[in-house]
Amino acid sequence: MTLDILYFAWLRERIGAPRERVETSAATVRELVAELVARTDRHAAALSDLGAVRVAVDQALTDLDAPLGNAREVAFFPPMTGG
Amino acid sequence: MRVLVQPEPFDAAALTQGFGAGAGAVVTFTGLVRGDDGLTALEIEHYPGMTERALSEHAQAAAERFGLSDVLVVHRHGRIAVGEPIMIVATAARHRRAAFDAADFxxxxxKSRAPFWKREIGAQGPRGWVAAKDEDEAALNRW
Structure with missing residues (x-):
């Protein structure tokens, strides 16, 4: 399936792009992360500490073990700092 | 219910004019950029689409949980100078306790679940991203 991957804050800076489109057969977010990490050194560095990474699937907060199902958009970002 | 995510400054007085008409209690909270450690501005990144949706869902949840008759949430993004307002929440209820609690909630x-990320800007330009605080995460457990 085709997925839009979005990155925010320092993840965007470390990846070097705010978004990219990937073809994947990953069943879960964790499997998708493993594929992304294998793409480039930048991806590997940005996603090296998953404890500092939050994830949303189709704009809903979830966790690394979430199934991707028919998702269209997955976003990776640091813990949020609003307010 | 009104939720706005915008780069422009807002006029808190104008936004809350007439807010909560008929309620017994209105609480408003406005957050301003503090000028700590030579900070000149904050730059706030958001997730267009998700941010608006998450704010709306949560404002609705607060309205139901605390029995609010109205709720307002405005949060800015982009560059915001020291002293300027970043965000405002206003809650209207029959009694003060519900209005205070809903605003606090x-x-x-x-602070820790809305898709915003802050970066500090100093006189020399951008500094680091603001790290999430453990106490903000702990504060959520109160609810």
Missing amino acids: LMDWL
Whole structure:
């Protein structure tokens, strides 16, 4: 399936792009992360500490073990700092 | 209910004019950029689409949980100078306790669950991203 991957804050800076489109057969977010990490050194560095990474699937907060199902958009970002 | 995510400054007085008409209690909270450690501005990134949706869902949840008759959430993004308002929440209820609690609940949620990321800007330009605080995460557990 085709997925839009979005990155925010320092993840965007470390990846070097705010978004990219990937073809994947990953069943879960964790499997998708493993594929992304294998793409480039930048991806590997940005996603090296998953404890500092939050994830949303189709704009809903979830966790690394979430199934991707028919998702269209997955976003990776640091813990949020609003307010 | 009104939720706005915008780069422009807002006029808190104008936004809250007439807010909560008919309620017994209105609480408003406005967050300003503090000028700590030579900070000149904050730059706030958001997730267009998700941010608006998450704020709306949570404002609705607060309205139901605390029996609010109205709720307002405005949060800015982009560059915001020291002293300027970043965000405002307003809650209207029959009694003060519900209005205070709902505003507090919304603020705790905004701090660590709303898709915004702050970066500090100093006189020499951008500094680091603001790290999430353990106490903000702990504050959510109160609810």
